[in-house]
Amino acid sequence: MTSEQIMTLFGLMLEYTVPTLKIFAFTLLYSIPLGMVVALLKMCRFKPVSWLTNIYILIMRGTPLLLQLIVAQYSVPYIIRSDICPQFLKDMLGGVDIRSDSYTFNMMLIAFVLNYAAYFAEIFRGGIESIPKGQYEAAGALGFSRLQTFFRIILPQVIKRVVPASSNEIITLVKDTSLASAIPYMEIMYIAKKQVPLYASLLPLFMAGAFYFVFATVLTALFSFIEKKLDYYR
Amino acid sequence: MKKRIFANIAAGITAAAMIAAVGSCGSGSQAETTAAAPEPAAADNSLQKVLDDKQLILGLDASFPPMGFTNDANEIVGFDIDVAQEVCDRMGVTLVKQPINWDNKEEDLNVGKIDCIWNGMSINDSRKQVMNLSDPYMNNEMIFTVPKDSGITSMDDLKGKTVGVQSGSSAEEILMASDIYADITVTALEDNVTLLNQMELGFSDAVFLDSVVANYLITENSKDYVILPGNLEAEEYAVGFRKNDQALRDEVQRILSEMKADGKLGEISTKWFGSDITTVK
Amino acid sequence: MAMLEVKKLSKSFGELEVLRDISFDVEKGEAVAVIGPSGSGKSTLLRCINQLEKASGGTIRVCGTDMFAPNEKGKSVYADTKTLREIRLKTGLVFQNFNLFPHMTVLKNITEAPVCVLKKSKTEAEETAMELLRKMGLESKARSYPCELSGGQQQRVSIARALALDPDILFFDEPTSALDPELTGEILKVIKELASEGMTMVIVTHEMGFARDVADKIIFMEGGYIVEQGDSAQLFGENASERVKQFLQRFNNL
Numbered sequence: 001m002t003s004e005q006i007m008t009l010f011g012l013m014l015e016y017t018v019p020t021l022k023i024f025a026f027t028l029l030y031s032i033p034l035g036m037v038v039a040l041l042k043m044c045r046f047k048p049v050s051w052l053t054n055i056y057i058l059i060m061r062g063t064p065l066l067l068q069l070i071v072a073q074y075s076v077p078y079i080i081r082s083d084i085c086p087q088f089l090k091d092m093l094g095g096v097d098i099r100s101d102s103y104t105f106n107m108m109l110i111a112f113v114l115n116y117a118a119y120f121a122e123i124f125r126g127g128i129e130s131i132p133k134g135q136y137e138a139a140g141a142l143g144f145s146r147l148q149t150f151f152r153i154i155l156p157q158v159i160k161r162v163v164p165a166s167s168n169e170i171i172t173l174v175k176d177t178s179l180a181s182a183i184p185y186m187e188i189m190y191i192a193k194k195q196v197p198l199y200a201s202l203l204p205l206f207m208a209g210a211f212y213f214v215f216a217t218v219l220t221a222l223f224s225f226i227e228k229k230l231d232y233y234r
Numbered sequence: 235m236k237k238r239i240f241a242n243i244a245a246g247i248t249a250a251a252m253i254a255a256v257g258s259c260g261s262g263s264q265a266e267t268t269a270a271a272p273e274p275a276a277a278d279n280s281l282q283k284v285l286d287d288k289q290l291i292l293g294l295d296a297s298f299p300p301m302g303f304t305n306d307a308n309e310i311v312g313f314d315i316d317v318a319q320e321v322c323d324r325m326g327v328t329l330v331k332q333p334i335n336w337d338n339k340e341e342d343l344n345v346g347k348i349d350c351i352w353n354g355m356s357i358n359d360s361r362k363q364v365m366n367l368s369d370p371y372m373n374n375e376m377i378f379t380v381p382k383d384s385g386i387t388s389m390d391d392l393k394g395k396t397v398g399v400q401s402g403s404s405a406e407e408i409l410m411a412s413d414i415y416a417d418i419t420v421t422a423l424e425d426n427v428t429l430l431n432q433m434e435l436g437f438s439d440a441v442f443l444d445s446v447v448a449n450y451l452i453t454e455n456s457k458d459y460v461i462l463p464g465n466l467e468a469e470e471y472a473v474g475f476r477k478n479d480q481a482l483r484d485e486v487q488r489i490l491s492e493m494k495a496d497g498k499l500g501e502i503s504t505k506w507f508g509s510d511i512t513t514v515k
Numbered sequence: 516m517a518m519l520e521v522k523k524l525s526k527s528f529g530e531l532e533v534l535r536d537i538s539f540d541v542e543k544g545e546a547v548a549v550i551g552p553s554g555s556g557k558s559t560l561l562r563c564i565n566q567l568e569k570a571s572g573g574t575i576r577v578c579g580t581d582m583f584a585p586n587e588k589g590k591s592v593y594a595d596t597k598t599l600r601e602i603r604l605k606t607g608l609v610f611q612n613f614n615l616f617p618h619m620t621v622l623k624n625i626t627e628a629p630v631c632v633l634k635k636s637k638t639e640a641e642e643t644a645m646e647l648l649r650k651m652g653l654e655s656k657a658r659s660y661p662c663e664l665s666g667g668q669q670q671r672v673s674i675a676r677a678l679a680l681d682p683d684i685l686f687f688d689e690p691t692s693a694l695d696p697e698l699t700g701e702i703l704k705v706i707k708e709l710a711s712e713g714m715t716m717v718i719v720t721h722e723m724g725f726a727r728d729v730a731d732k733i734i735f736m737e738g739g740y741i742v743e744q745g746d747s748a749q750l751f752g753e754n755a756s757e758r759v760k761q762f763l764q765r766f767n768n769l
Contacts, residue, residue, distance in 0.1 A: 008306045016308075070338065077345035098347055099291060099332075137567050138614035138673075142628040142680065143604045152631065156618045184333050186308070194304035194333075197297045200427050200455040233617050233660040 001201055009195060013207050019187040020211075023177045027112040028170065034113060035120025042125055053121075060118030065111070066179050072111035073104065073183055108185055112176075119169050127162040128154065160230045167223035174216050178208075280479035284349060289328045292318050293348030295336040297425070300450040300506050301354030301471075302331075313506040314352050317371075320498055321489045337402075340364050343476055350486070351474040354446065356404045361474065366483050370470030371490060371514045375445040376408050377465050379430075382458040384439060389464055393417040395439035398429035408467045409442050427451070430459070442466075449507075470513070490514050516579055518543050518684045518715045519564070524573035526556075526563055533559050535739045537573070541684065541732075544713040548720055548730035552762065555736040557719045561688050564717075565608045566599060577602045578683055604632065607677030611689040613669045615661040621648070621672050622657040625679045633680065640679070647675040651705060667698035674705060685709070687718040703729075723766050727751050735759050 001009075042053040060068070076096050079085050097103055131154055139149040178189035192208035284290050294302040294310065302312040310331040322329040334342045334351075342348050343365065356374065357367060378397070380386045386395070392414060399406045401422035409415060421438055423429050429441045430451065441448075445461065452459050475483040491514060493499040500510035519541040526534035533556045541547050549557045562568040564575055566582075572591045575583040582602050585591045593599060616624050625644040629635040635643075648654050651671040661669055670690060677685060687706065691699035703725050710716060710729050720726055726733055727747045734744040735758075743749075743756050750759055 005306070012306065012308055070335075074338075074341060074345060077347075098345065132614075134610060134612055134614035135616065138610060138616070140567065141565055141603065141606075141608040142676070143600065143632040144628065148631055152627065153616055157616075160618065182335055184335055186333070190333075191304075191308060194297050194308070195306070196425065197299050197303055197427050197451075198306060200430065200451050200457070202428065202431060234662040 001199055001203060005199065006203070009199070009204060010207065012195070013188055013191055013204065013211065016186060016188045016191045017211060019185065020177050020180075020189075023109070023112060023180055023185075023187060024173060026109050027116055027173060027177075030109070030113040031116035031120055032166075034117035036124050038117055038121035039124035039128060042121060043128065057118045057121060060115050061122075065115050065176060066182060068111045068115055069108055069179055069183055072107040075107065076103075104183065104185060108180055108183055112173075116169070116173060120166065123162050123165045123169065124158065126165070127158040130161055131157055160233075163223065163227055163230060167219070167226075170223075171216050171219050174219065175212055178212070278478060278481045280349075280476070280483075281481035281485050284327055284482055285325070287327075289330050290318075290322050290325070291330045291332050291347075291349045293332050293334040293339060293342050293351050294353035295339075296331075296333045296353075298354050299447065299454070301446065302352070313502065314354060316502045316505070317490070317493070317499065318352055320493060320502070321486055324489050324492070325485065339474075343474065346476075349475070349479075349482065354444070354471050355474055356469040357472045358404060364477065365474035366477050366479060368473040368475070368483060368487050368490070369515065370472050372446075372471045372512055374469045374471055375465035376405050376442060376467055376469065377445045377448060378440045378442050378462040379433075379448050379452070379459045380440045380462060381433065382460050386440065386462070389414065389462055392440060392462075395419070396421060396437070398423060398432055398438040398441045400424070400426050400429065400443065404469065405442055405444065412466050414466075430457070433459075444469075446507075516543070517541060517576075518545075518578055519717070520574070520576040521560075521564070522574040522576075524560070524563065524575060525571045526559060526568065527571050533739050534563065534570075537741055539732075539734055539741065539744055541715060541717060543715055545731045546710040546714075546716045546718065546729055547732045547734060548718050548726035549734045549736060550720065550723065550726055550762075551736035551742075556739040557736050558688055560736070561608075561686050561717065561719055565606060565686060566603060569593075578605050604680060605683045607680060607682035607685040609670070609674050609677050609685070609687045609690050611692050613661075613666075613673045613693070615669055615673055615676070617661050620658050620660055621653065621664070624661070624672060625676045628676070629679050643679055644675070647678055648672075650708075651675050665698065666694045667701045670694065670702050671705060674702075674709075684715040684717070687716065687720070689719050689721065691720070691722060723763065735762070737762075 038053055038057070041049055042057065044050050044053070076093050076098055080090050080093050135153055135157070136149060139153045144153065177187060180187050181190035181193060184190050188208050188211055192204040195204040196202060292315075294314070296302055296304050296310050298312070300312050301314045302310060305311050310333070315329075315331065319329050332348050334348060336353075339351050343351060351365070354372075354374075355361070357370060361367065378389060378392065386392060394417065396419045397409070398421050399409050401424060406420075406422055409420065421429075421432075423432070426441065426443050426447055429438070429443070432438055433441050434457075440462075445465070448459070448461060451457065452461075473483075473486060475486075490499065494512065494514040499512050499514060503510045503512050517540040521540075522538050524534055524537040525532065537556075537560060539547075549560065551557055559568060563570045564577075570583050570591070573583070574581070574585065574591065580598060580602060581594055582599065583591055583593050594602070616627070619627060622641065622644055625647065626637065626640040629640040629643065630637055645654065645657065648657055651674065653668060653671055653675070656664060656668065656672075661672065664672065670693075674690075690706070691702050694702065699722065703722065706716070706718065706725075707729055718726070718730070730747055732744065733747055733750045735742045735750060737758065743759050749755065751763065755763075
């Protein structure tokens, strides 16, 4: 490849880091709070809720994300055509334009969020359950309400405990965003794959690899900084 | 606006339910589609719908040069695209090029995400069953290519050698069914370009692929490969439509014939292949 | 008026009865020590009074308000949530394991409840907290985190934290059991000071000498029952029951 070609390619790939970052950011934005909710639902004393949550987590962690991404894309048309689908749902989903770009993106995001929320939920549950009972008792004896206890006493301690495991998950997400290329959604991996036949060269893939590497390295540095910041107590 | 948000939320919930359901009935969803696909053939408004929407959505893999592929500016170009563009111009509709996952192309067609598959798609029996195919528009051969200085000059010289082939392609099926299969070692990889790179690096001695693709890759990238004389099996390319979309299929077919007659098709073919190699009647 | 009245209190975990027929009063300004062998139900009694465990039957009345009492049908029930919350603020509890909040500074540990629960201003809460820390001899540790303190210092902070809510009655659940022997002295000194200031206190303890010196009243428990209760002269004297004598004898020999 000529250096001119390489510059063109580099420019194009740089442009498509934006959609990759978009998947990454939106997935985190929704899956972290959802993961917290799921963690609390799983710990719910009302058993059916806890069981249902368990099944959700089992499926999300037990099937490939790639499969979930594909299923999400076809979910709406499948449901509209299914015989057991009630009419009101058909009417509601009938307004969804499955050909639109926003549909592709939203369905992809839903799959990413549901998948990652399941993983975050397990991390958060572990974090919440690792807080000694005495913390709740002390807070109760001091008159804190349940909500105050959770947000002021428990959650700050949970955050510190879940940072290492979460950062692992978040760095995995950086690389998992590349699965979007299979839908296909035009992010950096898609571009790289489609540029390969054009130049009859694997350089586009290496460039994509370099991007993920840089992104993951920056995040690693960021998380070690955060861990250090949270190290003010033991 | 409000309604759309609501619809999106509903879609999200159903997607969640779907994803949940896949765990219990992975094969069930497949059965459901094939069962749902044949709708009453009574009202075929496929052509009218395209004309009303003023757009034809063409599904393609976008990495199959020179038929349909992505250029250095991430635009989708190729022989098929030029032809489809001309067809759409004559129909008075806009051509929408929708990249799809080639593995799911039948599903995308079925659920209506796209109107046709037009991407150097070979005709075979299974595709004839699930799609409404146009008449063939081009011949394709499956050939072997080797490095120039390899010393391999004919298909007989391949005995005992390693041959690369694209996994899951019709090329792979043809190779496996051929007599030569017993005498060679086959390595299957995801795409032809990687296979050619591997051959260059010495991982394999030859690559078995579509002549159209081989010719283009060799000339475009000025590689030192040669194509062995002879081929294993000739194939034909066609455009795929939904099983019931007869009106749309016929209209596209009519325009293709018209283009062949007035020389436009030949002109496009010459641009990409140096001569008119189309077989439209 | 009695600050705490407990009548015929019982508590069972399933089949296992851990408290049976517990009755005693604590008057204002009184320091009461609860002693007895391990597993006698001392801590459970304290936890029931502090709403950390649910009692099974009987009556608990704090500062004249029914917290847990029999209804018309004779079944003991808890008061409504609002009343329970009010009672919680009248009582303070010091734990065996301190249970300080590790992510907060010493000062914040003390001010958090007054600010969030009592809605005091931050300045006011901090002034009170500094005063309490001065009293505990920990003024210089206000900005430290609990993990930077010794066990004795942590326990003094947790006492200050309980006092910051200005409770009418303060409970100690084996406050020195988790401490090295050389650190117990500093805690006992603090509790003695509180007693001399007229703080109403109930102390579950294994420190017999301390119980004798400080307590106005001593309750001896065993097997979920109160075996004997009275002033220290009565329990540590010649007239005590055989069981109490036996128990104290063993302690003296240690």
